Amino acid sequence: MLDVFDLLPLLLTGAVVTVQITVMGGALALVMAFAAGLGRLSRSAPIRWLSTVYVEFFRGTSALIQLFWLFYALPLLGVSLDPMVAAVIGLGLNIGSYGAEVVRGAVLAVPRGQYEAARALGFSRAQMLRRILVPQAIPAMVPPFGNLWIELLKATALVSLITLGDLTFQAQMLRTATLQTPLIFGTVLFIYFALAMVMVFIIRRIERRVGRGLDRGGMRT
Template identity: 65%
Template sequence: MGDWTGYLLLILDGAWVTVRLTVMGCALALVVAFIAGLGRIAPWAPVRWLATAYIEIFRGTSIFVQLFWIYFVLPLTGVALTPMQAGVLALGLNVGAYGAEVVRGAILAVPRDQYEATVALNLTGWQRLRHVILPQALPLMLPTFGNNAIELLKATAVVSLISLSDMTFQAQIVRSQTGNTILPFVTILVIYFALSLLIAAIMGRIERRVTRGLDGVR
């Protein structure tokens, strides 16, 4: 029993690494999603091309390949990253590419007359975005953002390939040391599921807060 307690603590240490990866990866993905999403609808062609290239490359290639490029190839150019930094960067850029299309679609879904009203009021581009467009587009983004966050959580398992001691990596260590496959992988399955429920609950709360008053529901 004492041995299994130690193995459980080992997996929980990995769970903390997974949580850190998820939080930092989501933060990066959110920033990148807004930058690339707004870039896709920018009035300047080079910005649109750059944003489109980023989105298509990261949506069209495997996250495994992206992670290996960031961790093993970038150092050849003089950019050396720790496993944690490489994992956050790969996860954030990958999920951010999907989030960018969510941002673009939500902004384009705002009725055209809202844009025309901002022009009639002589608002600047930033004022239009900040005070009129984003408040209406954000509720449309949140459900998909929640799904993306859960997908990012599940994708953190890939960092075990670069020897980062996340939950999956630690479960593999426990399996190799004990010969027991069921217990460690059932444990991480339950933890992944619990973390997914937590993300869903947090996003649901944010969504209710953002949409409060928009449909008359209090």
């Protein structure tokens, strides 16, 4: 009878794939969150419209169907994606749509006086965002971004359905071969939890770093 140490090598191989998707998908999600979040605050109607369509479409449709469309439907249109690429794009765009609302809400939450002060100093709108509003909004973004990053980690389990050998995929293969379901999925639960705790530690460090030098009102001291 197999024990947990016999299962670990294959499960850890899958965990590496899970971490890769989480990191790369998180990077794409962050880029899309800022692009779409600030896009929804733009004075340009086309930019606002495109940003809104992106956010509402990816929030309003299933992440699993988005992955299926990228991996199984696009080849019928002449575009084939590697499973890893499809996973990163699909999950990154999905989580990024939620992150866009975090960015928009945090920027809008900056005290109105900061807008007025920037205008009085003659800042353009781009300068106002880059130098005043976004830096002050970032501390408020970190906790919800951290939550979304952990949600991305958990969502990586979906990529097993597009033939990618992540942690969940490897667990399914082991379960089929050994029938030791409680042991296998108990170990998988622990690995996901351990990965999430590492991410929580990283997020807490970032929170302390970006919050350093802020007073209670969110202003730099």
